[in-house]
Amino acid sequence: xxxxxxxxxxxxxxxxxxxxxxxxxxxxxxxxxxxxxxxxxxxxxxxxxxxxxxxxxxxxxxxxxxxxxxxxxxxxxxxxxxxxxxxxxxxxxxxxxxxxxxxxxxxxxxxxxxxxxxxxxxxxxxxxxxxxxxxxxxxxxxxxxxxxxxxxxxxxxxxxxxxxxxxxxxxxxxxxxxxxxxxxxxxxxxxxxxxxxxxxxxxxxxxxxxxxxxxxxxxxxxxxxxxxxxxxxxxxxxxxxxxxxxxxxxxxxxxxxxxxxxxxxxxxxxxxxxxxxxxxxxxxxxxxxxxxxxxxxxxxxxxxxxxxxxxxxxxxxxxxxxxxxxxx
Amino acid sequence: xxxxxxxxxxxxxxxxxxxxxxxxxxxxxxxxxxxxxxxxxxxxxxxxxxxxxxxxxxxxxxxxxxxxxxxxxxxxxxxxxxxxxxxxxxxxxxxxxxxxxxxxxxxxxxxxxxxxxxxxxxxxxxxxxxxxxxxxxxxxxxxxxxxxxxxxxxxxxxxxxxxxxxxxxxxxxxxxxxxxxxxxxxxxxxxxxxxxxxxxxxxxxxxxxxxxxxxxxxxxxxxxxxxxxxxxxxxxxxxxxxxxxxxxxxxxxxxxxxxxxxxxxxxxxxxxxxxxxxxxxxxxxxxxxxxxxxxxxxxxxxxxxxxxx
Numbered sequence: 101x102x103x104x105x106x107x108x109x110x111x112x113x114x115x116x117x118x119x120x121x122x123x124x125x126x127x128x129x130x131x132x133x134x135x136x137x138x139x140x141x142x143x144x145x146x147x148x149x150x151x152x153x154x155x156x157x158x159x160x161x162x163x164x165x166x167x168x169x170x171x172x173x174x175x176x177x178x179x180x181x182x183x184x185x186x187x188x189x190x191x192x193x194x195x196x197x198x199x200x201x202x203x204x205x206x207x208x209x210x211x212x213x214x215x216x217x218x219x220x221x222x223x224x225x226x227x228x229x230x231x232x233x234x235x236x237x238x239x240x241x242x243x244x245x246x247x248x249x250x251x252x253x254x255x256x257x258x259x260x261x262x263x264x265x266x267x268x269x270x271x272x273x274x275x276x277x278x279x280x281x282x283x284x285x286x287x288x289x290x291x292x293x294x295x296x297x298x299x300x301x302x303x304x305x306x307x308x309x310x311x312x313x314x315x316x317x318x319x320x321x322x323x324x325x326x327x328x329x330x331x332x333x334x335x336x337x338x339x340x341x342x343x344x345x346x347x348x349x350x351x352x353x354x355x356x357x358x359x360x361x362x363x364x365x366x367x368x369x370x371x372x373x374x375x376x377x378x379x380x381x382x383x384x385x386x387x388x389x390x391x392x393x394x395x396x397x398x399x400x401x402x403x404x405x406x407x408x409x410x411x412x413x414x415x416x417x418x419x420x421x422x423x424x425x426x427x428x
Numbered sequence: 429x430x431x432x433x434x435x436x437x438x439x440x441x442x443x444x445x446x447x448x449x450x451x452x453x454x455x456x457x458x459x460x461x462x463x464x465x466x467x468x469x470x471x472x473x474x475x476x477x478x479x480x481x482x483x484x485x486x487x488x489x490x491x492x493x494x495x496x497x498x499x500x501x502x503x504x505x506x507x508x509x510x511x512x513x514x515x516x517x518x519x520x521x522x523x524x525x526x527x528x529x530x531x532x533x534x535x536x537x538x539x540x541x542x543x544x545x546x547x548x549x550x551x552x553x554x555x556x557x558x559x560x561x562x563x564x565x566x567x568x569x570x571x572x573x574x575x576x577x578x579x580x581x582x583x584x585x586x587x588x589x590x591x592x593x594x595x596x597x598x599x600x601x602x603x604x605x606x607x608x609x610x611x612x613x614x615x616x617x618x619x620x621x622x623x624x625x626x627x628x629x630x631x632x633x634x635x636x637x638x639x640x641x642x643x644x645x646x647x648x649x650x651x652x653x654x655x656x657x658x659x660x661x662x663x664x665x666x667x668x669x670x671x672x673x674x675x676x677x678x679x680x681x682x683x684x685x686x687x688x689x690x691x692x693x694x695x696x697x698x699x700x701x702x703x704x705x706x707x708x709x710x711x712x713x714x715x716x717x718x719x720x721x722x723x724x725x726x727x728x729x730x731x732x733x734x735x736x737x
Contacts, residue, residue, distance in 0.1 A: 213471050215467075260498065
């Protein structure tokens with residue numbers, strides 16, 4: 101930019117060129133400061149992801165790993181195997197159910213908590229801190245404690261259920277696919293284990309929503325509600341017509357983030373049920389293909405399918421969100 | 429500060445209208461006033477009960493739990509510390525060897541913090557202060573890395589590290605954790621650097637300090653609270669991580685982290701449940717302590733002084 105100076109601008113060229121030199125030095129320093137980070141991210145995240153795409157179209161197994169080359173003949177077998185295998189579509193449905201219910205319940209509970217904690221009281225800071233604990237606690241410890249709590253023999257939930265709530269027999273929350281619950285005389289099968297992992301997901305992630313929404317609530321200008329109050333709006337009306345419109349964009353971003361993470365989460369379900377009893381999600385299938393079957397190609401293909409479904413869902417979500425904004 | 433603002437933001441007093449005693453407004457205010465406390469107490473119970481259960485069970489024998497699973501509080505004579513002794517003691521002494529797992533987790537987490545900060549500090553400075561081509565793209569890349577699900581990295585990293593012979597090494601795990609945390613570190617620290625006025629740094633530069641000198645003597649000391657908070661955050665992520673510890677270290681018991689050790693022993697029927705509860709406490713306690721420590725640290729950070737000064 102500064103190089104294309106007219107020859108007549110000699111006097112001005114001096115300082116300008118010096119600034120150009122500074123800019124270049126700044127650019128060099130910026131890249132130098134960033135290059136170690138970029139190198140690590142490139143080597144451990146970007147390249148491996150690209151490599152997954154390559155492996156998804158190759159016949160690689162753990163046992164032949166040492167002898168096979170880096171890039172072999174391309175094949176569609178893995179993708180075909182993944183898409184036509186038993187349980188793929190079921191797992192996709194389970195993943196969707198799990199992520200939608202987990203996201204909605206976590207965001208809903210977080211919103212309720214943020215609203216309830218809005219007005220100050222003594223010890224509110226401590227309560228807010230305590231409510232964040234499930235989110236920071238190690239997932240292995242949390243799942244273990246839940247597993248014991250819900251255990252049919254030793255667990256406190258089943259003990260209280262059978263002694264206080266009059267359950268006929270203990271419920272195997274984490275290993276029972278469905279249980280029949282009678283609603284208004286009709287017997288409805290309820291996916292026990294799936295709802296239990298959703299409840300765990302809600303317990304573990306609502307603090308994130310609480311944190312997010314608390315910050316947003318504190319930024320809502322007080323005058324808006326005061327104006328509504330003067331106009332005679334009741335508390336629920338003020339929430340519905342003043343607060344909620346202010347919160348909606350935040351709730352949208354929050355739901356998107358939670359959905360992405362829940363859709364791909366592995367630890368929680370693997371540790372709680374191992375993917376059994378109707379809780380097999382796609383991420384657990386990736387792990388099983390890799391570790392139990394040693395089929396690297398199929399594991400890569402499954403991971404690729406997981407990522408593609410996620411990308412499509414997020415794209416659709418962003419699209420619809422955009423339209424809503426335009427309409428308003 | 430927040431309390432006064434919240435009070436101002438949600439006025440309670442209804443306008444004195446001509447409506448009767450049971451106006452919708454009064455009923456709603458009453459009901460919501462009660463509901464608020466129901467929600468707060470319900471959430472506290474829901475959130476904290478599993479932690480209380482964990483701690484209370486960790487001080488009991490399995491036999492006492494099996495005899496009376498419904499009782500939460502241990503009686504005086506069954507209160508025991510043998511669960512902690514069992515879980516911590518090395519395998520050679522008949523324990524579960526958690527003391528080794530703690531060392532492994534500690535080494536991995538501390539190394540991750542050190543390397544992640546060493547990379548993120550100059551990186552965050554560059555992203556917040558220096559203008560160069562591709563700065564925006566770099567920020568987008570880091571956001572993508574932050575959102576990126578670990579399970580998608582499981583296959584290539586498992587295979588790649590096996591081939592490189594790094595699988596089974598704690599150093600390999602550190603490398604993965606650094607790659608996963610450095611992006612969010614840069615993001616957090618960048619936000620902090622943006623709040624430090626550039627004029628402070630320019631003044632130092634005028635006095636003849638070079639770019640590294642400015643970073644070292646001016647920007648870094650100002651950022652100490654943010655660096656500490658970020659370090660704690662990274663430590664918690666590395667300490668808690670499960671998937672890659674499982675993929676990389678599962679065959680080699682002496683290298684297990686606490687998370688991995690607990691998950692593996694929880695699957696076996698030989699270790700009593702209450703001993704593993706003690707293991708859960710050992711795994712959870714450092715994180716909880718750090719969390720409450722860092723909350724205070726964040727609140728007492730430099731920002732208050734900077735605003736007033």
